[in-house]
Amino acid sequence: MVTDVIDAIAEFAISRESLWDVLVEPQSYPRLFRGIGACEERDAAEEFPTLNLRVGGAGIEIRTLELQLRIGREYESLELHCADTGSFAVVRLREIGDKTRVCVTYFKAALVHPVVAQLPNSAATAWTLAGLKRAAEMITGATTATIINGEDSPMKLRASVARQMVTSGVVHTYRPDVGLKQIGSLAKWGFSLAGGYAAAAAHSPGRLAVVDDRSASTFEQLHSRSTALAGAMGALGFGTGTAVGLLCRNHAGMVEAMVAAGKTGADAVLLNTGLPARQIEELVQRHALTALFVDSEFEHLVRYLPADLPRFTTDEHPPEPGRTTIEDLIAMRVPTAKKAARPGRLIVLTSGTSGTPKGARRPHPKGFGTVAALLSRIPFGVNETMMIPSPLFHTWGLAALQISTAIRATILLNDRFDAEDCLRRIAEHKVTALIVVPIMVNRILDLPEEVRARYDLSSLKIVASCGAPLAGATVLQFLDTFGDILYNVYGSTEVSWASIADPADLRMSPTTAGRPPLGTKIGVLGPDQRILPVGATGRIFVGNHMLFDGYTDATPPEEAHGMLDTGDIGFLDASGKLFVAGRDDEMIISGGENVFPRSVEEALSHLPQVCEVAVVGVPDHEFGQRLAAFVVKRPGSGLDSEMVRNYIRHRVSRFSVPRDVTFLDALPRNATGKILKRTLGQAG
Structure with a gap:
């Protein structure tokens, strides 16, 4: 057990002033010392600032410590006082030649947290010295701000992927007849959306695949209908070397069109339904689209496009007599021609929040590694009932759809998001996983408590959010309201997912972007592309096998150390969690x-x-x-x-x-x- 007084002493070949500057900065503590998840500074204008530190994590009860930072003689001493417990720490700096000696003395450390009381003095000393060492490394510029989940060795990584697939139940070690059917489907269509649905149809043909506001389809029905649609598209000349545009809300017709385009070899450009007509016209020209699949409600956005551009209605309400619908194409039952040389690619538009949207070619998953990556951080199970209100034209909604085929999940889609209706459908269909963007989390929390109480949400085990930062206050409110089921995904159209924060991460550090999934590497780099120290703020670079295949109409981002520039600024903390400060241009x-x-x-x-x-x-x-x-x-x-x-x-x-x-x-x-x-x- 720790004693009432503990000393930790270290020497570093750095200047006293530089170490002082780090230690008097409150945000250094959660960045450099493990077990401190966040630091909120209060009354910064006062003589002695008050700091609220979240401490605990890794299975240890999380508590908030209120500390007062008191500066003694500048560059020589500072104190951290915890008034609630009477505990405090004194930090003294002394120059010894070209080195700086730092001495940290703790008084009544056992009162800070019950776990600390059970530790030996050596553990408290080691924790302190490790944090001080990181502070010195930040000053000297040590290249420590990289983290990888998995092995650099391809063979070891493949073994990790295989273990994840068997553990999660995606791949069975029995029923070789079913396994051969799945492998045969993947061999024909590859690890694409088309291949995923074909493999799911081979494994579980009668299981519901997609349920929307109008209909429900099994995996076998969706595979069959998309194959018929692909035959019609091929007969009309849409195949390898061509691109079709999809302007749709979330429904089965959009899924069938994406899968069918992949089977013909045509690229599918997923158009954002919020774009104005002028930008859609530019995108049609830029991508040389040979056809459009459009929901009837968006007809006004494509009305003035060239008359010779074929348009097909994706729902049952064609805007004019004679307009061909997806149902008409499927009813043609045209046999599919020979297998395309490669599956068609999905082209997702960047958000365009800082300019004109760019087209980004999304790669097809390379084997089971993509599935294993997501499952390594979010515990999706086979046969989930997954609701995806996040738009399918958005990278996150599309990624969830792609993963759903591997775990043979039933997908619930709806044309529009309404917070209360979302809860109603969760209760009605016993939804187990919800895929959202942050504004949807906010809208659910905005519902009055009595409205939320009307619905039984006990089936819900996962709420995965991506697309924009979640405010720390929102994270804690959601966890306190619905339990530890929230997962925060950080990524982009260009790098797919980069990191994922699970509920334990978010409880400890509500603003964290989490940790990299299996097979992903994260680095924080300086302006010269040199890797920075842990705790230092710089440009976030990401490497994985799901990096995009480049823009269709712009220069790709910078690459360094086998990683791609995300355009974001942030840092890695001592425990390997990523934090995003904002966009580089913000x-x-x-x-x-x-x-x-x-x-x-x-x-x-x-x-x-x-x-x-x-x-x-x-x-x-x-x-x-x-x-x-x-x-x-x-x-x-x-x-x-x-x-x-x-x-x-x-x-x-x-x-x-x-x-x-x-x-x-x-x-x-x-x-x-x-x-x-x-x-x-x-x-x-």
């Missing part, structure tokens, strides 16, 4: 200081009067740039601009105080729920 320089809007957004999200918030950088004559906050208040709440500024002034740096605060009824968003910050920047 960072502003105000009065010479680097400022990220997300830290202000996170702080404001804790205000009970705030429903939603977005912060952007705008030009400033005096400081070069400044922050502007756009706030959606909760109904009936009293909140004004000065209250917002004062709140930030006492919790974040003075350079982060938004000079402009604008209250809106709603934030502008695209069809996937991402906030259109460029629109706000123009307004600011």
